[in-house]
Amino acid sequence: MVQHQLRGSLKIRDDCSFRVSQFDMLPGSDVHWWGAQASDFDNLTAGFIVSNYGLNGTYNNSTFDVHLLSNVSWSMINVLAVWDRATASDFGHVVLRKDAPASPPPPTVFENCKVLSKNFRLRWSLNVSEDSLEIGLEAATGITNYMAFGWANSSAQDSDLMIGADVVVAGFKEDGMPFVDDFFITKYSECVRNSDGVAQGVCPDSFYEGPDGVGLVNNSMLVYGHRKDGVTFVRYRRHLTKVDGKYDHPVNHSANMKVIWALGRIKPPDSINPYYLPQNHGAVNYGHLVLNVSEHVNECTGPLDAEDKEDQGLITADANVPLVVSSAPAMHYPNPPNPEKVLYINKKEAPVLRVERGVPVKFSIQAGHDVALYITSDPLGGNATTRNLTETIYAGGPEAHGVQASPTELVWAPDRNTPDHVYYHSLFDQKMGWKVEVVDGGLSDMYNNSVILDDQQVTFFWTLSKDSISIAARGEKKSGYIAIGFGSGMVNSYVYVGWIDDTGVGHVNTYWIDGKDASSIHGTQENLTHVRCKTENGIITFEFTRPLDPSCRREKRVECKNIVDPTTPLKVVWAMGAKWTDDHLTDRNMHSSTSNRAILVHLMRGSAEAEQDLLPVLAVHGFMMFVAWGILFPGGILAARYLKHLKGDGWYRIHVYLQYSGLVIVLLALLFAVAELRGFYFSSTHVKFGFATILLACIQPANAFLRPPKPANGEQASSKRVIWECFHTIVGRCAIVVGIAALFTGMKHLGDRYDVENVHGLRWAMAIWFLIGALIVIYLEYHERQRIGRQISGRGNWVLGNLEEDDSVDLLRPTRTSADKELQPSARWKSS
Numbered sequence: 001m002v003q004h005q006l007r008g009s010l011k012i013r014d015d016c017s018f019r020v021s022q023f024d025m026l027p028g029s030d031v032h033w034w035g036a037q038a039s040d041f042d043n044l045t046a047g048f049i050v051s052n053y054g055l056n057g058t059y060n061n062s063t064f065d066v067h068l069l070s071n072v073s074w075s076m077i078n079v080l081a082v083w084d085r086a087t088a089s090d091f092g093h094v095v096l097r098k099d100a101p102a103s104p105p106p107p108t109v110f111e112n113c114k115v116l117s118k119n120f121r122l123r124w125s126l127n128v129s130e131d132s133l134e135i136g137l138e139a140a141t142g143i144t145n146y147m148a149f150g151w152a153n154s155s156a157q158d159s160d161l162m163i164g165a166d167v168v169v170a171g172f173k174e175d176g177m178p179f180v181d182d183f184f185i186t187k188y189s190e191c192v193r194n195s196d197g198v199a200q201g202v203c204p205d206s207f208y209e210g211p212d213g214v215g216l217v218n219n220s221m222l223v224y225g226h227r228k229d230g231v232t233f234v235r236y237r238r239h240l241t242k243v244d245g246k247y248d249h250p251v252n253h254s255a256n257m258k259v260i261w262a263l264g265r266i267k268p269p270d271s272i273n274p275y276y277l278p279q280n281h282g283a284v285n286y287g288h289l290v291l292n293v294s295e296h297v298n299e300c301t302g303p304l305d306a307e308d309k310e311d312q313g314l315i316t317a318d319a320n321v322p323l324v325v326s327s328a329p330a331m332h333y334p335n336p337p338n339p340e341k342v343l344y345i346n347k348k349e350a351p352v353l354r355v356e357r358g359v360p361v362k363f364s365i366q367a368g369h370d371v372a373l374y375i376t377s378d379p380l381g382g383n384a385t386t387r388n389l390t391e392t393i394y395a396g397g398p399e400a401h402g403v404q405a406s407p408t409e410l411v412w413a414p415d416r417n418t419p420d421h422v423y424y425h426s427l428f429d430q431k432m433g434w435k436v437e438v439v440d441g442g443l444s445d446m447y448n449n450s451v452i453l454d455d456q457q458v459t460f461f462w463t464l465s466k467d468s469i470s471i472a473a474r475g476e477k478k479s480g481y482i483a484i485g486f487g488s489g490m491v492n493s494y495v496y497v498g499w500i501d502d503t504g505v506g507h508v509n510t511y512w513i514d515g516k517d518a519s520s521i522h523g524t525q526e527n528l529t530h531v532r533c534k535t536e537n538g539i540i541t542f543e544f545t546r547p548l549d550p551s552c553r554r555e556k557r558v559e560c561k562n563i564v565d566p567t568t569p570l571k572v573v574w575a576m577g578a579k580w581t582d583d584h585l586t587d588r589n590m591h592s593s594t595s596n597r598a599i600l601v602h603l604m605r606g607s608a609e610a611e612q613d614l615l616p617v618l619a620v621h622g623f624m625m626f627v628a629w630g631i632l633f634p635g636g637i638l639a640a641r642y643l644k645h646l647k648g649d650g651w652y653r654i655h656v657y658l659q660y661s662g663l664v665i666v667l668l669a670l671l672f673a674v675a676e677l678r679g680f681y682f683s684s685t686h687v688k689f690g691f692a693t694i695l696l697a698c699i700q701p702a703n704a705f706l707r708p709p710k711p712a713n714g715e716q717a718s719s720k721r722v723i724w725e726c727f728h729t730i731v732g733r734c735a736i737v738v739g740i741a742a743l744f745t746g747m748k749h750l751g752d753r754y755d756v757e758n759v760h761g762l763r764w765a766m767a768i769w770f771l772i773g774a775l776i777v778i779y780l781e782y783h784e785r786q787r788i789g790r791q792i793s794g795r796g797n798w799v800l801g802n803l804e805e806d807d808s809v810d811l812l813r814p815t816r817t818s819a820d821k822e823l824q825p826s827a828r829w830k831s832s
Contacts, residue, residue: 001108002336003228004028005303006082006092009109013065015074021063024303025082025091026229031055033066034083035076039095041337044081045088045430048072055082060302087379088431090336107224107235110136113300116261116287121300122149126293128253131242133293134223136235137170139263140306143227146171146266146278147234148183151249152258152288161260161288162188166249168220169278170234171266176332178225179276180236182218184208184247190267191277204275205247219248228334230306253294262286310334310435313351317361322409323353327367327432335434343367343426343433350434353424355414357438358445363410365402372401372427375412381425381433394422414438416446416463416470417530417545440532443472443541451608454595458482458574461543464566464603470530470545473498473574478538481580483591485573486562488598490591491516493573494524494562498533498542499580506533508542509582512558518585524559526550569600622746624669626766629693629739632662634773637732642780645787663697670694686749689742696735703728740770 001007008023025031032054036047053066068074074096081093097103110123123136137147150167162185170180182205191203199208205218225234241250251257264281267273313334317323323345330342333350342350355361365373374396378384384391395412402408418438425433444450447461447470461472473496475482480499487493495511510526526546533542552560564570575591601608636658643651670690707728708720717725747763 002090002092004091005229005231007108010094017065017067019065023059023062025059026303026305027057028084029086031082031084034081036079036081039079039093041339044090044337050077112297114297115299120263124293126253131240132237133240133251134237138233140231140304141263143172144266145263148262148278150260151251152260161258165260172227174268178222178234180220180222180234182220202278219243230309231304256290256292258288259291260288310352313348315345315348315351315353317355319359322362322364325363325365325367325373327371339429339431352435352437354437354439356441357414357416357418358441360411360413365400365408365410366404368403369401372398373410374400374427376423376425379423380430381423382430383427398427443474447472449606451601453572453574453599454597460572468545468547469564472543474541475539475576479540479576480578482540483575486570488571489573490575497580498540500535508533508544518587521585526559566603569602571598572601573598621669621673624665626743628662628665629743630769632658633736642784666694666697686742686745689738689745693735693739693742696731696738699731
């Protein structure tokens with residue numbers, strides 16, 4: 001075993017095959033049977049695959065045959081290894097020696113194995129002729145924990161087996177070296193010496209004898225120990241019968257004897273107690289059983305799989321404390337095979353380095369000028385480009401070298417797009433460094449900007465890049481899914497939904513929503529990268545990166561229009577619900593809570609503001625326009641058309657006052673809406689109609705100012721006057737028609753934008769209003785025609801002094817001229 005808890009027996013069957021039995025191994029990345037000339041770093045890395053039999057997955061006490069490749073023979077293989085090509089790692093190997101005596105089994109191999117608990121195993125081999133028992137303690141436990149095993153007092157009851165027990169406590173010291181110590185238990189407490197100098201508790205044998213116990217023989221002799229893949233393994237040897245009878249119990253190899261075991265925290269030596277002393281083992285990490293060491297037992301079928309496999313050398317980066325990078329000879333490199341010299345960080349040999357996204361890491365490089373530190377995607381380092389391989393370099397390079405007297409500082413800030421695993425290495429030599437675990441930090445560290453959306457229930461995070469934007473959304477309460485949308489509401493918006501499925505896997509999907517039911521939710525194919533979705537205590541967080549411009553505008557896909565312009569405020573809304581699925585959405589997937597209004601996110605400024613509720617503003621705007629185009633302007637036109645037969649200039653005054661009043665109200669309503677909307681946009685049909693009506697309304701005063709003079713009494717009107725009258729009449733009537741269209745499109749726009757329930761009724765009411773107006777016009781037009789007919793027939797009775805009535809009017813002057821006065825009835829000719 002070198003790593004990955006590899007164990008097994010190998011037997012060469014013939015010239016082209018071998019058999020592997022009792023094979024255990026934790027999975028790797030790209031694992032093969034591997035041949036090499038020797039077991040050193042250079043030879044193993046220069047080795048070759050010897051069989052097509054791949055080693056993928058976990059192996060539990062497996063037996064199988066392996067055939068060599070047709071072009072491989074045993075003469076080419078001096079070392080047969082289990083090799084991971086992805087990390088150039090040796091999981092374990094056999095050295096084949098020709099014409100040499102059989103070598104003893106590896107220290108990890110025993111004749112017997114018994115499971116004490118899920119994470120603790122006892123292995124042993126019995127040698128009665130030498131009065132020895134080889135014991136291996138193996139546990140998936142922390143590096144600061146102890147393993148204890150021993151024989152209980154034969155006269156003790158099951159409820160009191162610890163008192164008088166002879167146990168061994170094993171583990172690893174602070175310097176990384178294994179230890180084994182004999183302990184004797186006199187009390188359920190930590191080892192102490194009372195006031196009269198008597199030791200009691202769980203104490204080393206030598207502690208009981210005081211100063212005289214310094215030379216006391218430790219009956220347990222350390223043979224081997226390692227810490228691999230989060231598993232502690234210690235092998236020791238003890239005598240069966242030749243023991244100190246005071247603190248050690250003899251072992252009858254053929255008898256059933258009671259044994260006890262425990263796991264727990266260990267206290268390192270201090271100025272008072274120069275021993276590694278076990279602490280409380282907890283409520284579940286202990287037990288007892290009856291054991292006969294002469295009986296063959298093999299209960300261990302598979303490798304121990306620790307939750308934390310990298311704890312033997314883990315350094316967590318602190319943003320405020322530099323990491324000192326040095327180099328020294330390799331001692332216990334965690335990723336064999338290793339070169340002679342490796343990188344040390346804070347005096348730890350090639351540890352796993354854990355960093356947080358968004359938190360800068362500062363290195364003080366003192367490894368020598370022949371070692372240039374860099375962070376790379378290549379697990380071997382040494383610059384993958386020299387091996388014709390591609391790699392991504394995240395920090396460092398040829399200039400990142402220094403010595404203790406003149407260190408070089410390197411600052412690296414992993415971001416949210418940095419992979420979960422990268423590597424620190426020397427640019428010039430392979431495998432001098434090891435792994436970097438990149439974990440998620442706080443979202444506020446990982447993203448440059450954040451705002452809280454409407455109702456304080458969803459937080460929106462973002463970081464802008466040149467051509468992309470990274471986005472995260474976190475709910476502030478428990479939910480089954482969380483959605484954010486780009487738009488004033490969920491309808492007619494691009495929506496991103498994050499949820500966790502029934503298997504615990506997170507998803508992020510994109511949609512276009514054009515209605516209020518499940519059939520209106522349409523999945524899109526946006527180019528999302530670095531997608532993550534997770535839940536903590538029911539709180540969902542999801543993240544993704546997307547391009548600012550989808551770059552597919554020539555296509556007809558709806559998401560091609562989903563462009564994020566950093567210079568324009570982005571309207572963001574949110575929703576939450578109980579459950580979401582990949583497909584077959586129904587109304588049950590509707591949200592249970594949603595934002596009441598959009599938040600305008602200023603991406604470049606890093607700020608946000610609530611989108612104002614413009615419904616009252618636009619309602620007032622619409623009412624003012626209705627007063628102008630539905631009452632004043634039509635009233636002015638009716639006055640000019642049907643009131644001229646009345647005496648005086650009342651019709652003219654009514655016409656002018658109503659038209660100018662309507663124009664003033666129109667301009668005020670326009671300014672009111674533009675000021676609240678902060679701009680004048682021609683994106684809707686209503687705005688286009690409205691602009692046309694305002695243009696026509698403004699033409700009329702200018703047209704009146706340019707009016708040609710009216711003809712004198714009895715003269716024929718000039719062509720300019722005729723054209724002007726036609727133009728004035730046509731423009732006025734067209735303005736009314738277009739204004740009515742603008743009113744109806746405005747009502748539709750208001751309903752679509754704010755989902756006003758009574759818009760449909762208001763549109764019918766307005767239609768009835770204009771219908772009544774049309775009926776009034778028909779009625780007035782009918783009576784006007786009759787009046788004109790009676791007037792024409794009555795004129796035939798005049799002899800003298802019967803003048804034509806001048807219907808021409810000066811729209812700019814409120815009173816008539818002196819010429820007009822001469823045409824009044826008081827100035828008519830008298831008959832002779």
